Amino acid sequence: MRDLNACPELNDAEIRRFGRHLIMPEFGIEGQRRLKAGSVLLIGAGGLGCPAALYLAAAGVGRIGLVDPDKVEETNLQRQVAHGYSTIGVSKTESAARRMLDLNPDLVIEHHNVFLSVENALELISRYDVVIDGTDNFPTRYLVNDACTKLGKPNVFGGVLRFDGQLSVFDARFGPCYRCLFPEPPPVELAPNCAEAGVLGVLPGTIGALQATEAVKLLSGIGRPMIGRMLVYDGLDMSFDTISIAKNPACPCCSKPASEIVLKTEQMVCSAPQVGNSVTAEALQARLDAGEDLVVIDVRNPAEWAGGVIPGARLLSKPDIEAALREVTHGSAPPEGSPLAVIPRAEEVVIYCQGGVRSAAVIRALAAAGYPARNLTDLTGGFAVWRGPVASPSVLAEVPG
Ligand SMILES: [Zn+2]
Incomplete structure (x- = not known):
């Protein structure tokens, strides 16, 4: 948690706007100043990234980086609620930034209109306190995991598909990483994404808002982060289950010293011919x-x-x-x-x-x-x-x- 002496004071508008935070003794002016000093890198300004971006902006996080190379399309609007008809064709980072700045004019937004890659991941992630993984593909998910593990950054993971969602905080300094659970990506035929299998539009809203909650907790130092635990949300049953997840001592990523973690682009391949x-x-x-x-x-x-x-x-x-x-x-x-x-x-x-x-x-x-x-x-x-x-x-x- 950040030293309070290194956190900026709040201005008058912030004291008015964040009044409902400041009256909670667990959060208070200290929590708000830590948020203002804090930074979050949002990987993906889509279904998960939109609600996370809006709530982090509204909550008073000081600096937010948005990583997304895409432009807004009409089919996004079923779930990507930071965008709208007025920003179709505009870059997603710009579209989201307009809404975020309307909620919090003091916010510093950094646009990264690129794919996260082996070449840029360490440089981008190293400049932020917390990473929110809002990606919809396995190669990027593994890249985020490996880069965060190498750099010692918390990775607030969210996943959605059809009617189901998952949430965890991977921080290999204190618990498991994503590869502890899933050492290697599944073959293509077993890894449907939302474009292929569909997703209920409100699902990423639920999980993205929970990711924002975890990021606010990490930055302000309140509560118990979802490290070593995975939330499993079943939207059809409306059930939330939490399972414990343990560090894998033989993890191909976090069992190594940081200097030996080498970033790579996971290839999604079809499985080998079946035996048996x-x-x-x-x-x-x-x-x-x-x-x-x-x-x-x-x-x-x-x-x-x-x-x-x-x-x-x-x-x-x-x-x-x-x-x-x-x-x-x-x-x-x-x-x-x-x-x-x-x-x-x-x-x-x-x-x-x-x-x-x-x-x-x-x-x-x-x-x-x-x-x-x-x-x-x-x-x-x-x-x-x-x-x-x-x-x-x-x-x-x-x-x-
Ligand atoms: Zn691991």
Whole structure:
């Protein structure tokens, strides 16, 4: 939190405008001065960025950077409420800035009409206290994560799709980063964005306003930030669940020293040709419900297990499987005490991860080590599409191999 001595005083107009902040003792004039001294970089002035930008401007954040290369289009207006018919064809940063300055004329707005890239990410992000990730694509999301982790900046993450939303604060100094949960992007066919799958227009309003809330808390030093927790919002059910998320000690990003984190552009690729069989989440649930004694292996990492697993699943992470496979002679049984004992060779095994990328890789590795491909079945879409019952992993820790 910023030293109050380094924060500017409020002018008379600010004291009038922010009166409803100032009368709250938890926030007060100190919180307001910290906001005025603070800065936020908004990546994306779209569905999430619009509400976040308006509320951060209104709340009295002193300096806001807007990163967006696009111009306003009519199809944006279903959810991007900082823009309007009067600014169609205008850059989104300019369109949003007009509304923001109307709310707070003292605000300093910096326009970055560019794509965030490997070349500019560190320079841009280093100049702000807090980053709000309002992107709608995986390569940028990973880039924001890696750059924030390298620079030690808090990354207020929001995601929306169809009727669902997610929110967290990734700050690798104090908790997990995005790659702790999702080490690698899903293949293209499993990564629909809002343009393909749709989004209820008000959904990003909800999540973007929550992102602004977290940014205000971080800058003013009030409350408990969403570090180590993920909010999962189901708009159809109108339910908000919070799950704990843990740092992955083997995270490909935040387990490294900052100097060794190298920014890269994640390529969205189609998954490799399928080896073995596949089963849908519905079909798997039906087979388990019918009492079939099926071996199910969860190859995600412990941080993901903590959020729940398919009941009865045996837990063996992809890195552990890969390490154990190195001890196996092709086609022969694993050595005594190998963790691979939980994966029988002569019966069907269903393998899943979060989105289907790692499970497919595990199946390829097992087949390459001589496990019959006909016995290896991939859960299509992974745990992300599982709608059946979920068990706590602690209950399953003693499941015998
Ligand atoms: Zn991490």
